[in-house]
Amino acid sequence: MAQLSDHLGPLDPTGDRAVYRQIADRLREAISRGRFTEGAKLPSEAELVEHFGVSRMTVRNSIALLQSEGLVSAEHGKGVFVRPRPPVRRLASDRFARRHREQGKSAFIVEADAAGSAPTVDQLEVREERPSAEVSARLGAPHKVLVRKRRYLLDGRPIEYAASYLPLDIARDTPIVQPNPGPGGIYARLEELGHTLDHFDEELRARMPTPQEARHLHLASGVPVIHLVRTAFDTHGRAVEVCDTVMAADAYLLTYRLPAT
Amino acid sequence: MAQLSDHLGPLDPTGDRAVYRQIADRLREAISRGRFTEGAKLPSEAELVEHFGVSRMTVRNSIALLQSEGLVSAEHGKGVFVRPRPPVRRLASDRFARRHREQGKSAFIVEADAAGSAPTVDQLEVREERPSAEVSARLGAPHKVLVRKRRYLLDGRPIEYAASYLPLDIARDTPIVQPNPGPGGIYARLEELGHTLDHFDEELRARMPTPQEARHLHLASGVPVIHLVRTAFDTHGRAVEVCDTVMAADAYLLTYRLPAT
DNA sequence: CTCCTTCAGTCGTCTAGACAAGCAGGGGTG
DNA sequence: CACCCCTGCTTGTCTAGACGACTGAAGGAG
Numbered sequence A, B: 001m002a003q004l005s006d007h008l009g010p011l012d013p014t015g016d017r018a019v020y021r022q023i024a025d026r027l028r029e030a031i032s033r034g035r036f037t038e039g040a041k042l043p044s045e046a047e048l049v050e051h052f053g054v055s056r057m058t059v060r061n062s063i064a065l066l067q068s069e070g071l072v073s074a075e076h077g078k079g080v081f082v083r084p085r086p087p088v089r090r091l092a093s094d095r096f097a098r099r100h101r102e103q104g105k106s107a108f109i110v111e112a113d114a115a116g117s118a119p120t121v122d123q124l125e126v127r128e129e130r131p132s133a134e135v136s137a138r139l140g141a142p143h144k145v146l147v148r149k150r151r152y153l154l155d156g157r158p159i160e161y162a163a164s165y166l167p168l169d170i171a172r173d174t175p176i177v178q179p180n181p182g183p184g185g186i187y188a189r190l191e192e193l194g195h196t197l198d199h200f201d202e203e204l205r206a207r208m209p210t211p212q213e214a215r216h217l218h219l220a221s222g223v224p225v226i227h228l229v230r231t232a233f234d235t236h237g238r239a240v241e242v243c244d245t246v247m248a249a250d251a252y253l254l255t256y257r258l259p260a261t
Numbered sequence C: 001c002t003c004c005t006t007c008a009g010t011c012g013t014c015t016a017g018a019c020a021a022g023c024a025g026g027g028g029t030g
Numbered sequence D: 001c002a003c004c005c006c007t008g009c010t011t012g013t014c015t016a017g018a019c020g021a022c023t024g025a026a027g028g029a030g
Helices: A019-032 A045-052 A056-068 A098-102 A107-115 A133-139 A185-192 A211-217 B019-032 B045-052 B056-068 B098-102 B107-115 B133-139 B185-192 B211-217
Strands: A072-075 A079-082 A089-091 A119-129 A145-154 A157-167 A197-207 A225-234 A239-248 A252-259 B072-075 B079-082 B089-091 B119-129 B145-154 B157-167 B197-207 B225-234 B239-248 B252-259
Touching (some): A019 A045, A045 A056, A133 A239, B019 B056, B045 B056, B185 B225, B185 B239
Antiparallel strands (some): A072 A079, A197 A225, B225 B239
């Protein structure tokens, strides 16, 4: 095996920069120089302890730092690996264009096919609920709402968890309450019901996941989520659906086209 | 002072959940129940050690976990505090509408005024450079580009770092090379130069900041960044500007309006 | 009164060691 | 051959303690 010193220089004992930060710097540098490529295994804690002549907790501290930056990911019993960039799902702002609905495919399937990946939908759940204050405000305070929850996976990896809310007076006794609402998804059904869609408003934030979200999406530490709330409006200006989605940020690239006028 | 046991229950010694995770659970729970409100100081490490009967490293581990979730933030010599939600800057998709430019204000100032906050621009830097591969591809491989870098602050807090790239054949010998390009910003100048703007394409990702970005934006751990690359096109379909911006995710809420057609 | 020092409290860094738990491969057993 | 266990390597969890550095307030010196 190659010497560690081929990849990692010595520390600077005079500087006042904490030792574990210096070790993290060396590792970060080695990664960015390509000494360790995507998916490659870093030296084990024991090897780093040996190489730098520090205690194990110091080495672990430096690795925790790199994990929090999303650069590496530790796997119990195996080692620490440079986190590979997963295939990204490109979300374009025209993904809800009517022409896609009319092809009879849901937005997610269209996107996944374009990327050549295997799309799956999971943990589908359809219920009636009292709306939360937030959803209620967006939908014009309906008494009850239909909730459609589901998880999206790409090549077996969960990447998005979404919940749609529709006023029950719209969704009741329609295919929308079915687990599979049919070709084109619920937006196609809404238009068939006379709710011709006019536009969508999207609100977007990024933050760290809650522990629950991290579990559902199998997120490594150092991976944020994108939290997107979309409200669909029909041509009468009525909000007919709110979709609350939490996405694994490392799996997404969102694109929007804005008019300059 | 109130007893810690008023806020934090005991651990479950039988469960196989790690002790530091249980402590983090208790603290997280206490925060979400409002026992500790935004900006409040958590019990000190010493108090938690005492209360739970564990070693200090275990307590520190649990606090590190909460920090990585963005829930709390430790301040050297002072304590650990529930991270307050900063005022957010709402970025609307019409922020580049011509009517805003024609009012003679830059997009950032308009937004900040609307939020009632004090906007500042900082670390302005204007240079000529050879474009990176990425910028070059977007701008149609110009020989050299004009780079305008700057940092935006709101109420004294840095929230965004941005770099604009323009083909030098467009920007040379125009007010665009000036530190202050004049009312309406560089987009107004571009239109005066005959490059009537048609649309913008935005590409958006979320990720953890690099150490450098964390320094520039004074980011606490557990705060991701939104990385947005915007390309401006004129009515001839030519890309006339690329703007690469890195935003503190906790300071932003982005909104977009998408047509349904 | 102002300024400085001191000090207690707090988190930051680091050590040395121990045992647990997950993983993979070798080798023995059937 | 197929299966299982054992062993060695890996990271995960936890302990007990030491010193450093920063903060803010109390108290003393001028």
